[in-house]
Amino acid sequence: MVRTSRWNLPGVFNVQRLPLRVVLITALISYVLQIGAIIQGYPLYGIVAVTIFPWILVFAFEYIWKYEHYGFFAFLLVFVLLQLGHLGEHTVQIVQLYASGGDLAHSHGVFGQLDFETVHVVWDSSVWIGLAICLYKFSHNRWLYVSFIFASLHEVEHLYLYYIYNTDRTFYLMGGLTGVMGYHGVIGSPLYRPYLHFFYNFMVITPMLIAFARQTEHAYDQFLAKALPDLTEKQLVETTNRLQRVVAEPGDVIVRQDDPSDRFYIVTKGEVELVVSSQEGWERTLETLQPGRFFGELGVLTGRNAATARAKTHTELLALDSRSFTELMKSDAKVRADVDADMRRLHDLKYATSGPGPADGH
Amino acid sequence: MKRGYIEVAVFLVVAAGAFSLAYWLAQTVGLHPLVVPPQDLREKHWMVAAGAAAFVVVVDALVFFLIVLKHRRERRARESGGTPVLRG
Numbered sequence: 001m002v003r004t005s006r007w008n009l010p011g012v013f014n015v016q017r018l019p020l021r022v023v024l025i026t027a028l029i030s031y032v033l034q035i036g037a038i039i040q041g042y043p044l045y046g047i048v049a050v051t052i053f054p055w056i057l058v059f060a061f062e063y064i065w066k067y068e069h070y071g072f073f074a075f076l077l078v079f080v081l082l083q084l085g086h087l088g089e090h091t092v093q094i095v096q097l098y099a100s101g102g103d104l105a106h107s108h109g110v111f112g113q114l115d116f117e118t119v120h121v122v123w124d125s126s127v128w129i130g131l132a133i134c135l136y137k138f139s140h141n142r143w144l145y146v147s148f149i150f151a152s153l154h155e156v157e158h159l160y161l162y163y164i165y166n167t168d169r170t171f172y173l174m175g176g177l178t179g180v181m182g183y184h185g186v187i188g189s190p191l192y193r194p195y196l197h198f199f200y201n202f203m204v205i206t207p208m209l210i211a212f213a214r215q216t217e218h219a220y221d222q223f224l225a226k227a228l229p230d231l232t233e234k235q236l237v238e239t240t241n242r243l244q245r246v247v248a249e250p251g252d253v254i255v256r257q258d259d260p261s262d263r264f265y266i267v268t269k270g271e272v273e274l275v276v277s278s279q280e281g282w283e284r285t286l287e288t289l290q291p292g293r294f295f296g297e298l299g300v301l302t303g304r305n306a307a308t309a310r311a312k313t314h315t316e317l318l319a320l321d322s323r324s325f326t327e328l329m330k331s332d333a334k335v336r337a338d339v340d341a342d343m344r345r346l347h348d349l350k351y352a353t354s355g356p357g358p359a360d361g362h
Numbered sequence: 363m364k365r366g367y368i369e370v371a372v373f374l375v376v377a378a379g380a381f382s383l384a385y386w387l388a389q390t391v392g393l394h395p396l397v398v399p400p401q402d403l404r405e406k407h408w409m410v411a412a413g414a415a416a417f418v419v420v421v422d423a424l425v426f427f428l429i430v431l432k433h434r435r436e437r438r439a440r441e442s443g444g445t446p447v448l449r450g
Contacts, residue, residue: 094387102392104395135429136429136432146373148425149422152419156414156418159418163413163414164407171399173397174397174399174403175397175399175400176407178398183398184398184404186407186411190385190389191388192396195387196384198380198384199380199384206373210369210372210373
């Protein structure tokens with residue numbers, strides 16, 4: 001059965017890969033596990049861990065799908081989410097400090113077991129390197145430069161702390177853990193270490209969020225760009241927001257020959273065969289479409305499907321409604337030429353022979 | 363242009379707010395136990411801080427150098443009439 005996603009795709013913030021029922025079931029499992037952990041008297045990190053756990057697979061599936069469709073932008077999305085989680089951990093720590101009157105021994109955030117220098121340096125180095133990669137990929141995004149500079153300052157702090165922690169543990173325990181910019185550190189400031197690092201993280205994530213918002217305006221589906229390479233970036237972004245995901249299983253008919261047509265399709269996964277049949281009963285396969293190819297354009301422009309499109313394997317497609325497709329055709333001569341060329345090719349294939357082919361006719 | 367000013371304003375307000383909160387907590391709540399490193403030991407380790415800063419500066423410079431090369435490639439492609447650079 002051909003299934004159409006109910007999600008419209010402006011897509012990066014939507015759950016696009018998984019059906020709504022999977023998300024709801026995951027939410028239910030997560031909630032049940034959370035209640036169970038609270039009843040069992042788990043510590044805070046245990047409660048948070050079991051609450052997050054069921055979502056890991058959902059996020060993994062979504063991430064793979066988004067990476068296939070949006071490319072490196074999907075990495076930036078995950079990176080921003082992880083960094084928000086990191087800021088959350090620091091925020092919890094300063095709330096704990098406030099509640100405990102500044103008692104550091106009882107203020108280690110949610111995952112307090114991970115509050116040691118090796119974890120800090122690994123995480124913050126990952127943020128620094130990750131930002132460098134994002135900056136290279138999206139080098140026209142000025143806010144990523146701001147975020148990268150603050151991540152670099154933060155990195156200096158953690159490299160210093162990690163070195164001191166491993167080479168001079170006595171000094172580290174005598175106050176060396178305050179670092180470079182902490183209160184009475186090498187340079188020093190009025191901020192004690194937990195408050196300083198809370199501030200550092202704010203200075204990294206704030207420009208990162210602004211950069212992400214800007215980058216969202218340049219995010220478009222890579223399959224659309226592959227299918228219609230002459231679209232401008234603006235057209236790609238606008239059209240991406242109108243696409244719908246369609247899933248078909250082997251043998252499913254996606255569109256039927258001579259039926260009224262209302263959508264244009266791009267294959268993103270699997271294979272689709274285009275088949276023409278006659279009133280005499282013979283059937284001929286015109287061609288098999290791979291990911292990045294499209295069909296349905298002739299049907300949208302003439303009102304009737306020129307051929308039957310049938311899924312050969314598990315297939316995923318992106319569908320664009322006829323109105324949006326027609327607007328796209330009207331807006332750009334180059335795009336119209338691309339589609340015309342494909343339509344002519346299909347027309348030639350269809351009328352190259354007037355009967356069944358030797359191999360596949362029956 | 364207007365949007366750019368709004369973004370800068372948001373950034374400055376958030377930065378000032380985060381620093382104010384951190385400063386206020388440091389002054390009112392403080393930190394216990396507070397262990398202040400001795401001055402002589404602090405001075406002993408300033409070279410470590412300088413080394414860490416030098417390492418980060420070198421890596422950052424490499425990143426910026428690669429970006430400059432990338433932008434130069436893009437500009438040449440534009441000038442030679444190649445396909446426009448998509449920023450997505």
